[in-house]
Amino acid sequence: MASTAQPERVDVRTGQPVAPHVLRKWLRKFSKSYTGRVVVQGLFTIWAVTTITFFLIRLMPGNPLDIKIDQLQRTQGLSYQEARARAAGLFGFDPDQPIFEQYVVYVGRLIQGDLGQSITSGGISVSSEILQFLPWTLFSVGLGLLVSFGLGILIGLAMAYWRGGILDNVMTVVSSILYGIPDYIIPLLLIIVVGIQWGLFSPGEMRGGIDPTLTPGFTPEYIGSLFKFALLPVTTYVLASIGGWVLTMKSSTISTLGEDYINVAKARGLSERRILIGYVGRNAMLPLVTRLAISIGFVVGGSVIVEELFQYPGIGRNLLRAINARDYTTMQGMFLVITIAVILSNVGADLLFGLLDPRVRLGGEGDDT
């Protein structure tokens, strides 16, 4: 798709005759195109994070391997060689190899999706642990973001349309406050004020991801319980992110309302409703759609404390558990997965923006906008 985007611009820029080799030609076009730049940058970031994590864990003073060897020697009375061999098995690499070879082996395994074995829960691979916890986070974060995005768009649109009204004044204050306070304040307030002081729900019962007595299946009780236990994290994500959506949508709508094509649409005698939905809403949403993709990544990253406070069995809480238990392979694997999720959503946002707004895709010419 990208290779056909702008064939003549590449030639103008490089000023060189077209390379004879088809693959090389395609590669050059790809790396010069918008899509190519975004994808290459994403891949570079993933590589950089993987490499930094690898060397951080192995080369730091008092690194996890030494700690584990020492621990095995003390607790199980193993000799240094035995402890070293076992620790190496747990971490999934051979410590006698030179560091560069270890790195090559590590990257090779990573590409195959092998993140090693969990140190604390023996015999379980890190990837299966991640597969177990990731759906919870994706479910709660995805639901929370969709709800807050939808609500934020509607409220922001209404605020801009009836500017200066009661809704506008009240919601501006509320959104500014929600935007200004740190997001981990919200779950704490939910538990203390709504749960304990007002007694609207019992925080102790709402811990966990689902009622453990239910058997999994597509039964109404099971799905109902799924939503019931997700209610608190989802509410938190909604409250934490809605302020930003409302304020951005409001200012975006106000600037769209002043555009010439809105006046033209009014002059053509189109109905208010049609102008609001088809002309204002669609264009005002443009900057927000890409922010949605970016914020998916950030909310996944920020889910640690929300999941910890509600004891929700997602990846954030288990990352924290792995860190507290000094389970470095799990920690490394989960951190990589979260980072890759964030990078992918960033790349997705960039590509989506290019798709929705052709000015971006065409490169630097549109700087005056």
Next chain:
Amino acid sequence: MIGFSTVATTGGFIIGLALGLIPLATAIHYRKWRAGILGYIACVLSGFACGFIGGIPVVILASAVVISYAYINRQDPFTSLARLDEVDFEETRREFFMRQMASLGSVLRATGRMLQRNKAGFIGFLGILFFVIVSVFGPLFIKYEGQPQFQRRQPGATSLFQGPSAQFPLGLDWQGRDVLSHIVHGGQKLIITSVVAGLLATAIAVILGAAAGLLGGLVDQVFSALSNLLLTVPQTPLLIVLAGLIRLDNYLLLAVLFAALNWPALMRAIRAQVLSLREREYVEAAIALDLGMWHIISREVFPNMVSYIAVNMIFSIRASMYNLVLLVILGLVPLTEPDWGVMISMGRQQGALFNPSASAMLLAPIAAIALFQLCLVLFTRSLEEIFNPRLRSGL
């Protein structure tokens, strides 16, 4: 403890009393009583708070304001009170000094007016001032309770937690200690660490951004790639993982770490500004007129960026405080009491979250952190107005 202590001391009080005489004497000389008394109070308070470090800048600023009320600029008969026959461009060194002080003072007065113009921003400013004053002067009046107070156990109560009462307005914590004393004593290190981290991040961003924008080439590419990398990696998991690998028990180390994570956004903005300013006509005109590097930077380039830098510095302070409190609440940095974050973290460990009579003990630090962060965000609105050259020239 980073840098200087900000606990009010008797020595600082005496320093403040002595230094405050300078603006007071200036005011008596010019018969500007109200400005003089206000300046004296400001000097005493700031000297009280930080000794010479706080006292001397405030003495200069207060004197400048007092002088600006009375000063008649004899070089400028149009906007000052000078009569036409008084106009005189010859000036002694003393008159030059007075003119500089007066212009500094009038800038300060204009800043004060701009500050009050945006209501939300002014509320934010007052809020920040409130927390700073409470943290600095509060310890004089409220003694810190570090030891468990078992004798305060209510008959029949299962824990030492207590809700608010007349004697303890914010209740008691799990060891029966006064929560108010922890609030008053617990903000200082948090605020100072965040401010140090914010200043550091801003300095890194300005230097690297200017370097990348001016030098271009390889420097630009390296720093841009680095900033891109840091911007994409999710901060919270990164911090948590780092806290698991490194022992983060030192405030200075934490401030440096937050600064190292917070500079990229501002650096990119500054780089873009420098690139765009380089092409502007008025900058080219100034270069063509050979006005000198210092003049170009301070008069043409800097005023266009200072609003952005100031606002971003506040956001970076806010992000540092956010990160610090987050790490503390999760129990990943072993910090000591008294500290707002440690109060929440310890309260959670001691079961305060699910104990109705312990709510006050948790709500107090939560409110303090949330309000401080909110005030920082609100304050940026005033900063935008203060530093916006277009708005300021309208005065």
